[in-house]
Amino acid sequence: MKYYDKLIFELSRPGRSGYSLPSQEKFSSPEKWLADSFPASGKKTSSVAADGAATDEHFSAKRSCISAATPKALLRAAELPLPEVSEVDVVRHYTNLSQMNFGVDTGFYPLGSCTMKYNPKINEEIASMPAFTGLHPLQPAETVKGALEVEKSLDKALCAITGMKSFTFLPCAGAHGELTGLMLIREYHLARKDFARTKVIVPDSAHGTNPASANVCGLEIVEVKSNSRGLVDVESLKPLLGPDIAAIMMTNPNTLGLFEKEIGEIASLVHSCGALLYYDGANMNPLVGKVRPGDMGFDVLHLNLHKTFSTPHGGGGPGSGPVGVGEKLLPYLDNVHTSGFHGNFGVMLRAYAYILMLGRENVKMVGPLATLAANYVKESLKDAYKLPIDSVCKHEFVFDGLINDGGHDDVHGATTLDVAKRLLDYGFHAPTIYFPLLFHQALMIEPTESESLETLDSFIDVMHKIAEEAAEDPRILQGAPHNTPIGRPDETAAARQPVLKY
């Protein structure tokens, strides 16, 4: 039997249970036991004994409160139809289910643009401390001084890392941060009565959320082309700049993992036309400790604490996309500060714990190590995979499929999708595929700084082995994966018509 083809309800057998407790009256007739033990007309005034323990009256009062407060229609008429299983059935069922998923804790996860780095467990321990988890966002400020101190210190640390002046932690994702940042830019222009700035320049290599956020903000998108080196083409940018441009959204290194060397010139061109520079800092880790967006001339940025600052990605949330601003936008940040609570505090705690654990010295190693790991993998594999832009990369790089895909006569060559699926058979998560859109067979690899040389070497070996298999017989790859619970689902149907019931 395969562990994933039975639901817990199908494992159920009438009368089976995880525990057998000694028989006691209160369990055989709970109603009678409750009535006898907690008569409704208790006269005693104190419900808490001198030693602080709750007394019978305490429970009695609670019980009548609950039954008075629950409308009759909502009280359950029949027993809950729970599965009847033994303890070991439950443990095996859920442990096996947890193994159906791939995570950073189970293997190497080189998903480009996502920074799937290892998340130290100390972060989790700190984020689950009752002193923090028990807080309520409406508590008076004087009762949450410790938490506010964490927020202030994290703000300070991120300002030091990015070269910004102040952060808001309200945005709960990178895209949410982009929208917040663009709204700040809009406020800035409107306050200067500069009403004509309705357009945002976005490079063709940008992450999809950039144009999407600009659109949600009501701004028009103007695309700027990349040159043959994969960088923003300054000559193509110049004619786009004018009195209708509100901002340019960039990330540096860009989504190809390449550092925009002309950023200084781009910044002064953009500023001299009266527009601002937005920095997409979702993947800050190649820069941490090395270069600061504030020093490159950016006016506002968002970070993804759930990427760079080692919080697990939670399937679309909960994340944290704090927005940092420089001098020009500082006056507008107060409007954001007063519009909500304190952000996704658990994620902020994890980020702060991570930064403190590294300390000032080791935080400086994050960027160089991420860069070294990516270049090592790129150089080791470029004999087997097409490298369209052969230069030093930062945290990630993009291949354009196999050099020899094994295709001949009637046999179709192996595609990037086939390589990705075959990797699963060898115990590795696939890289990001078919993004960015600049190449047809894009394979975007980001190893992160958290992997050992041995792990990188075994990934390189497997990628070489897959390339050999493709050259020999691409059908080996086309049938992959061979040993996962689910092979190749219809991804469109899975997203648009998910089957959520058994």
Ligand SMILES: *Cc1c(COP(=O)(O)O)cnc(C)c1O
């Ligand atoms: C992940 C990512 C985003 C979006 O972040 P979310 O938290 O998923 O909204 C934006 N830009 C880049 C470059 C990213 O990698």
